[in-house]
Amino acid sequence: MTFQYHNPIQFHFGPDTLEKTPELCKGQKVLLVYGGDSLKKNGVYDRVTGLLRQHDISYVDYGGQTAATWQQILDGIDLAHREQVTAVIEMGGASAMDTGKAIAFGAVHDHLEDYIEGKAQSDGRHLLNIIIPTYPSTGSEADSVCDIIEYKGYGVELFGAWPDYCLMDPGTTLSLDRKSTAYSVWVCFIQASAWFVGNHENDIARGFAKVVLQTLLGSYEKLMDDPNDERARANVMWASCVNTMGVFRSGVDQFYPWTLYSVGYIPRVAHHVSYREALTIAYPHWLRGIAKYHAEDIHALFTEVFGIDDKLNTGDVIEAGCAKLNALLEKSGIPMSLAAHGACPDRKYILGALTKEDFGEFSVEEMYQMVSACYQQK
Structure with a gap:
């Protein structure tokens, strides 16, 4: 049996973990990546944005990420560059998490397709990246993989896009039907x-x-x-x-x-x-x-x-x-x-x-x- 194990993510679990968001991204400008309306209905969006405003942390919304498509990732990277964001917080389920991780990685790497196609290897660089899962299932919050669809007509994976922190509050899932x-x-x-x-x-x-x-x-x-x-x-x-x-x-x-x-x-x-x-x-x-x-x-x-x-x-x-x-x-x-x-x-x-x-x-x-x-x- 031979294997290597490495996971650089810092995990926080419990009912008050979201309160740690401001200290983790202090002094940053944040891109908020999330999916549909459920994040606003369950109160997580208001909790997080309220904490950011309370600590004078500016943010830019990038909502509607219900599928991690190649084009939406490219659009998110363009938005991150235009707004000069220095951190990404993705909130929600797998699509939002994969999109956010890919944006945080792609914002500091030219020719992102080279990393997808295996022509270049990850060097570990990315924007500060915080994940707040509210729909746990695929485990995207705990690895470096981004599942991307509609890339030249295919589904592909990007490896090496590690988040820095994962903030897990089980109470955020109580609104799931x-x-x-x-x-x-x-x-x-x-x-x-x-x-x-x-x-x-x-x-x-x-x-x-x-x-x-x-x-x-x-x-x-x-x-x-x-x-x-x-x-x-x-x-x-x-x-x-x-x-x-x-x-x-x-x-x-x-x-x-x-x-x-x-x-x-x-x-x-x-x-x-x-x-x-x-x-x-x-x-x-x-x-x-x-x-x-x-x-x-x-x-x-x-x-x-x-x-x-x-x-x-x-x-x-x-x-x-x-x-x-x-x-x-x-x-x-x-x-x-x-x-x-x-x-x-x-x-x-x-x-x-x-x-x-x-x-x-x-x-x-x-x-x-x-x-x-x-x-x-x-």
């Missing part, structure tokens, strides 16, 4: 499951992942019954963070779990389905598909995390596990089919949208069958 809460849990769960099924060398990292997965399932059940359960909210927020801060990745020896994102990518580009909806609908179908190649790993996920009887044969374990997973997903009322978005893209479209590496062990036909299952009416 039932559907959003469910997505928050399940996106985190699905991503974290890769560290469990794909790690056969680091017992500590795999054990951490197992505990997080079990805690997420328990917290999900509690939040479906009582959305104001603050401990469950705190569990989800911290799980989202530790999921991507790098500890779980240490010792991972199998990378086939990333083919799940290939299944989810097709509806995202074909019908502009949100990441969270595409991922949660794709997950059960991918589990059935990947079990053909990694039955032992999926068997372990369902028996050790979901509590399926391990005395059953592997085929029955997988069917029982998928049935339990579907029942849990349906409990929240989130969609279980993409039928409302249109017809499933054909095989030719899928072949053109994915690279050879994106298929992993799957054939084109197997990939098509998984994507097609996502579009079947329930």
Whole structure:
């Protein structure tokens, strides 16, 4: 087992963490990056801007960042240059966080596309960057990765865009409705499951992942019954963070779990389905598909995390596990089919949208069958 671990972010967790914002960006001019109206409805925008005004810290708004598109990132960098901002604070969910991190990085690097395409390596420079997550799920608050869409027609990643601080107040998630809460849990769960099924060398990292997965399932059940359960909210927020801060990745020896994102990518580009909806609908179908190649790993996920009887044969374990997973997903009322978005893209479209590496062990036909299952009416 060989790995390196590094995470330079300073994390602050608790009900009063937002109060630290002014001291962390004292003397700076701030670009505020956020998504839709929810940030103003839940009071976070007013809290943060009130603190900035109270301490005579000037700021410029860059709202409406509901998708981390290449053009919006470029526009944000231009705005940062025009306004001569020296710090970026991103507030909200994954899209706002990825956009803000990319702007903070791109504002001090010419030719940002060179870093995306691997022609240049990150040197660690960026504008002062503070993240305030209010919709924990993808864990963008805890890593250096920015998922960017509509870059020359593709989805790409920028690496090395570390934030400096992450301020987490679980109370900011209390305004999330039932559907959003469910997505928050399940996106985190699905991503974290890769560290469990794909790690056969680091017992500590795999054990951490197992505990997080079990805690997420328990917290999900509690939040479906009582959305104001603050401990469950705190569990989800911290799980989202530790999921991507790098500890779980240490010792991972199998990378086939990333083919799940290939299944989810097709509806995202074909019908502009949100990441969270595409991922949660794709997950059960991918589990059935990947079990053909990694039955032992999926068997372990369902028996050790979901509590399926391990005395059953592997085929029955997988069917029982998928049935339990579907029942849990349906409990929240989130969609279980993409039928409302249109017809499933054909095989030719899928072949053109994915690279050879994106298929992993799957054939084109197997990939098509998984994507097609996502579009079947329930």
